[in-house]
Each structure stands twice: as structure tokens, then as C-alpha cells.
Amino acid sequence: MSLFVRLADWQTDREAIRGxxxxxxxxxxxxxxxxxWDEHEESAQHFLVYHHNKPIGTGRLTGGGKIGRMAILKDARGLGAGLELLKRICKFARVSGQKNVYLNAQVQAIPFYEKAGFAVTGEEFxxxxxxxxRMDLTLSDKEPCENADDCNR
Incomplete structure (x- = not known):
């Protein structure tokens, strides 16, 4: 597959994440x-999504199960990279012991997150x-990997 997601480190992957x-x-x-840029950069678990070995997207997971700073480069949208990234972050959260994750979604992105199982739980701000x-998701044992190959990345 030409898309893959990996754990990233703020110190070593800062240039790609910031870019x-x-x-x-x-x-x-x-x-x-x-x-x-905030105080969570160094403590967050960052992720990078690649297409043909080029970083095209990023996201992070901070304390309490908050997913944030999800971004896919404009010319790479529509490839499914956002969903792959979201699945990988949710899997990492679940394996790390989180039962729930949440995020602050831009209103225009609500349908994307709803397709991934998130539900709106707060008022617009x-x-x-x-x-x-705010959108929340309860992580289940099979969420968010669709098959074993997804879970081994």
C-alpha cells in the first residue's frame, strides 16, 4: 500500500511535523x-502519514485521550490518509489503555469524524x-482496525 502511518517523535521528526x-x-x-505551537509538542505522541514515502499528514495524541492537530496536505486529500491516520491514533490510544478519545473538530470536518464513529458531544465554540x-469516541476491542494488517503498522 502506498499509504502508511508511523509513530513520530517531536525531536527527530519536528521538521516534517512543523512543515x-x-x-x-x-x-x-x-x-x-x-x-x-503549544506546550504539548514535546509530551504528545505524534504520528506521521506517508504516501509514496513522502510525509503528507500528521496528528497527535495528548494526555487524557485528546486527538489533535490532524492535518493532511491539500494535494494529498482524498487518498484516505486522514482515516488511516485517525485509525492509527485510535489504535495507539486503545493499546495504551485509553477507553475513550476525543477531539475538537472543525465544524466542516464533522461528517469525516462521524464516519469514523465519533459523535458530537458539545456545543459549537x-x-x-x-x-x-467536541466529538467523542468510545474505543472497543476491535476499534479501529478493520483487519490484522491495519493493526501491525
Missing amino acids: IRQKVFVEEQNVPEDLE MEADIPHV
Whole structure:
């Protein structure tokens, strides 16, 4: 498969992670840089998704099961990379002992997260001048891997 997701480390993978988030959030969505980079960077578990060995997306998992900073480069959208990334983050959370995960989804991304099993659990709020809602997912034993190959990455 030309898509794969791996665990990433802020220290060694910072350039790839920052490059993707800079393009998606700061340049494309006009998120102020001082809001994009926070105190969780070094403690979070980061993930990178690759297409043909090129990093095209990133996301992270912080304390309490919060998924965040999910970003796929514009020219790589539509390949299924976002779902693969989300599945891998959820699997990591489940294997690490989390029973639930949550995220603050941009309102326009609600259908994407609903397809992955997340449910809206909060009122709409503004974050970086973008409307968001909280969404939650209870992790089950078979969630989110569809087959054994997905779980071994």
C-alpha cells in the first residue's frame, strides 16, 4: 500500500511535523503561529502519514485521550490518509489503555469524524477564529482496525 502511518517523535521528526502543520493551519487556514505551537509538542505522541514515502499528514495524541492537530496536505486529500491516520491514533490510544478519545473538530470536518464513529458531544465554540465542536469516541476491542494488517503498522 502506498499509504502508511508511523509513530513520530517531536525531536527527530519536528521538521516534517512543523512543515505540514505550517502549510495546513498557518498558511491555508490562517491560524496564528502563536496558537499553533503549544506546550504539548514535546509530551504528545505524534504520528506521521506517508504516501509514496513522502510525509503528507500528521496528528497527535495528548494526555487524557485528546486527538489533535490532524492535518493532511491539500494535494494529498482524498487518498484516505486522514482515516488511516485517525485509525492509527485510535489504535495507539486503545493499546495504551485509553477507553475513550476525543477531539475538537472543525465544524466542516464533522461528517469525516462521524464516519469514523465519533459523535458530537458539545456545543459549537470558536478556536483560532474557526468554529469547532467536541466529538467523542468510545474505543472497543476491535476499534479501529478493520483487519490484522491495519493493526501491525
